[in-house]
Amino acid sequence: xxxxxxxxxxxxxxxxxxxxxxxxxxxxxxxxxxxxxxxxxxxxxxxxxxxxxxxxxxxxxxxxxxxxxxxxxxxxxxxxxxxxxxxxxxxxxxxxxxxxxxxxxxxxxxxxxxxxxxxxxxxxxxxxxxxxxxxxxxxxxxxxxxxxxxxxxxxxxxxxxxxxxxxxxxxxxxxxxxxxxxxxxxxxxxxxxxxxxxxxxxxxxxxxxxxxxxxxxxxxxxxxxxxxxxxxxxxxxxxxxxxxxxxxxxxxxxxxxxxxxxxxxxxxxxxxxxxxxxxxxxxxxxxxxxxxxxxxxxxxxxxxxxxxxxxxxxxxxxxxxxxxxxxxxxxxxxxxxxxxxxxxxxxxxxxxxxxxxxxxxxxxxxxxxxxxxxxxxxxxxxxxxxxxxxxxxxxxxxxxxxxxxxxxxxxxxxxxxxxxxxxxxxxxxxxxxxxxxxxxxxxxxxxxxxxxxxxxxxxxxxxxxxxxxxxxxxxxxxxxxxxxxxxxxxxxxxxxxxxxxxxx
Amino acid sequence: xxxxxxxxxxxxxxxxxxxxxxxxxxxxxxxxxxxxxxxxxxxxxxxxxxxxxxxxxxxxxxxxxxxxxxxxxxxxxxxxxxxxxxxxxxxxxxxxxxxxxxxxxxxxxxxxxxxxxxxxxxxxxxxxxxxxxxxxxxxxxxxxxxxxxxxxxxxxxxxxxxxxxxxxx
Numbered sequence: 001x002x003x004x005x006x007x008x009x010x011x012x013x014x015x016x017x018x019x020x021x022x023x024x025x026x027x028x029x030x031x032x033x034x035x036x037x038x039x040x041x042x043x044x045x046x047x048x049x050x051x052x053x054x055x056x057x058x059x060x061x062x063x064x065x066x067x068x069x070x071x072x073x074x075x076x077x078x079x080x081x082x083x084x085x086x087x088x089x090x091x092x093x094x095x096x097x098x099x100x101x102x103x104x105x106x107x108x109x110x111x112x113x114x115x116x117x118x119x120x121x122x123x124x125x126x127x128x129x130x131x132x133x134x135x136x137x138x139x140x141x142x143x144x145x146x147x148x149x150x151x152x153x154x155x156x157x158x159x160x161x162x163x164x165x166x167x168x169x170x171x172x173x174x175x176x177x178x179x180x181x182x183x184x185x186x187x188x189x190x191x192x193x194x195x196x197x198x199x200x201x202x203x204x205x206x207x208x209x210x211x212x213x214x215x216x217x218x219x220x221x222x223x224x225x226x227x228x229x230x231x232x233x234x235x236x237x238x239x240x241x242x243x244x245x246x247x248x249x250x251x252x253x254x255x256x257x258x259x260x261x262x263x264x265x266x267x268x269x270x271x272x273x274x275x276x277x278x279x280x281x282x283x284x285x286x287x288x289x290x291x292x293x294x295x296x297x298x299x300x301x302x303x304x305x306x307x308x309x310x311x312x313x314x315x316x317x318x319x320x321x322x323x324x325x326x327x328x329x330x331x332x333x334x335x336x337x338x339x340x341x342x343x344x345x346x347x348x349x350x351x352x353x354x355x356x357x358x359x360x361x362x363x364x365x366x367x368x369x370x371x372x373x374x375x376x377x378x379x380x381x382x383x384x385x386x387x388x389x390x391x392x393x394x395x396x397x398x399x400x401x402x403x404x405x406x407x408x409x410x411x412x413x414x415x416x417x418x419x420x421x422x423x424x425x426x427x428x429x430x431x432x433x434x435x436x437x438x439x440x441x442x443x444x445x446x447x448x449x450x451x452x453x454x455x456x457x458x459x460x461x462x463x464x465x466x467x468x469x470x471x472x473x474x475x476x477x478x479x480x481x482x483x484x485x486x487x488x489x490x491x492x493x494x495x496x497x498x499x500x501x502x503x504x
Numbered sequence: 505x506x507x508x509x510x511x512x513x514x515x516x517x518x519x520x521x522x523x524x525x526x527x528x529x530x531x532x533x534x535x536x537x538x539x540x541x542x543x544x545x546x547x548x549x550x551x552x553x554x555x556x557x558x559x560x561x562x563x564x565x566x567x568x569x570x571x572x573x574x575x576x577x578x579x580x581x582x583x584x585x586x587x588x589x590x591x592x593x594x595x596x597x598x599x600x601x602x603x604x605x606x607x608x609x610x611x612x613x614x615x616x617x618x619x620x621x622x623x624x625x626x627x628x629x630x631x632x633x634x635x636x637x638x639x640x641x642x643x644x645x646x647x648x649x650x651x652x653x654x655x656x657x658x659x660x661x662x663x664x665x666x667x668x669x670x671x672x673x
Contacts, residue, residue: 162591162594164587164588164590164591164594165591167583167587168547168584168587168588168591171580171583171584171587172580172584174576174580175554175576175577175580175581175584178576178577178580182563182573184570184571184573185564185570185573187563187564187573188564189562189563189564189573189574189577190558190559190562190563190577191562192561192562213619216615217612217615217616218612220611220612220615220642220645220646221606221607221611221612221615222607223646224607224611224612224646224647225607225611227647391643391646391647391648391653392653392657394615394642394646395638395639395640395642395643395646395657395661396639396657396661398618398619398622398638398639398642399622399635399638399639399661399665402622402623402626402635402638403631403635403665403668412623412626412627415623415626416623419619419620419623423616426612430606430609431543449576452576453570453571453575453576456571457570457571487594
């Protein structure tokens with residue numbers, strides 16, 4: 001109780017509240033702009049937090065993440081251009097609503113559903129994370145290794161078209177994480193005399209390069225291709241419709257159900273907000289009543305996708321806090337922010353930094369309230385931001401990428417690393433290798449290696465000891481079953497549609 | 505994210521090739537076979553290069569206590585090689601989903617060139633001028649020709665970078 005009080009005091013410090021507010025503003029802008037995804041924006045935002053206290057830094061990033069999820073709906077509704085991949089499903093009904101002169105109703109529904117999903121998922125996080133962490137503390141290296149293998153298998157299968165390519169990406173991330181000093185002997189490993197690599201490949205350079213820089217290249221490429229084809233974005237006019245109480249009563253069950261779907265998608269590693277939103281839409285459509293017009297401007301469709309989308313992030317922090325495993329790429333980037341501030345996420349975080357954790361919880365609630373206020377006041381203003389041309393976004397974001405990675409270590413080496421990793425990410429993405437899985441492999445790499453080494457030492461390299469570790473066996477079995485299941489479903493039309501996959 | 509196109513059935517993806525066999529039979533070859541071979545050759549080849557050249561050259565043998573430092577790097581590289589083989593086998597035994605139509609790589613090369621030039625400019629002439637040059641080159645790479653934008657954006661970038669430097673970040 002004392003820690004909760006102290007954490008709340010930290011979260012209500014003016015700088016922390018201001019950080020949340022700035023994060024929300026930035027997140028909304030990012031969410032509205034079609035060219036910049038949430039993970040890319042988070043990657044760019046991490047360097048901004050170097051000079052903040054841990055609570056202000058995390059609060060700022062949480063603000064960015066939450067608001068970008070909510071802001072993504074604006075472009076989807078007004079321009080049929082989702083600001084985030086996870087808002088793509090909002091286009092199905094949001095844009096037809098706007099065309100039918102109900103843009104304001106759709107925007108308000110998206111905002112209120114987003115805030116509701118977010119707050120409920122945050123409460124679930126607060127209730128579940130600590131008990132799960134207590135359970136995780138009883139897990140040994142064998143169990144941790146098998147949990148990570150299971151999670152990587154899921155993430156690899158759900159982050160791209162091919163399970164094998166996803167696994168190659170994830171293991172390549174693990175491989176790159178081994179660059180630096182060996183954890184046991186402290187001898188240089190794969191550094192080739194480059195002093196800057198003794199601390200490993202810079203984390204921020206990897207995240208910014210693989211996400212933001214790669215995405216700018218893809219956006220630039222698409223823009224030039226569209227320019228050649230003469231494709232012009234369609235504009236949408238505003239209207240004077242409004243959300244009424246009967247509308248609220250009508251969508252309330254859908255919002256509740258979709259929040260549950262979003263929470264489940266957040267807890268299971270690899271699913272992420274895009275799949276969560278599409279699943280919620282599918283569930284809402286399946287439980288449609290006579291008269292519901294899904295796909296033609298149904299308010300329930302907008303509410304379902306947005307509630308689920310925003311419920312994913314807080315829920316994806318449950319495995320992060322409980323076992324140190326990022327459930328999505330946004331959570332993986334938050335890990336890098338934690339580590340920059342000297343905090344290692346995992347079950348021990350509740351023992352070592354209880355005040356910080358409760359501060360983060362309170363900041364998350366503050367962020368939800370800020371999101372509601374900022375979103376409501378700036379409803380039509382944000383709709384206008386979505387019309388900033390991509391040709392202006394790309395050059396500015398490229399410069400931000402360079403500056404951001406430089407600030408991490410004040411070395412141009414980080415900039416070069418970002419450039420190389422960005423180009424690598426572009427090539428990987430072009431040929432169907434998921435950069436999301438790569439990054440998650442890269443982030444969990446050190447923890448995975450530590451657990452694996454401990455497991456090998458504890459077991460003396462004898463796999464028979466697994467008999468005494470049923471949890472480890474269960475997770476390995478589930479990983480194997482998941483691999484078989486995903487491989488069987490990996491056929492045209494059989495797997496989760498590519499359109500529902502995307503960086504989480 | 506653009507929706508993936510539904511894949512064509514295998515029968516449409518195959519071409520019949522006459523075979524000079526004794527029974528005069530014919531076999532079919534998927535057009536995706538050659539890309540699959542190329543992908544396997546590159547990924548598995550890189551895996552072997554890492555196992556036999558890069559990792560031994562970049563890691564010390566380690567002490568007598570504990571596990572060797574090259575344990576995980578070699579295991580990871582070997583796993584990538586095995587998975588590349590699996591990917592190749594899967595590509596051969598069943599049709600892969602159609603690759604998403606992407607613009608030609610030539611479209612992105614000017615933007616990459618602009619970024620590399622910008623990074624070099626930052627290295628040699630500093631952040632303000634280098635950043636402004638990067639912004640200008642990126643605008644030009646994206647076919648922007650409006651004089652106002654070509655002037656204002658680089659100037660704004662230079663001003664922001666100057667402010668960042670002055671603040672002392």
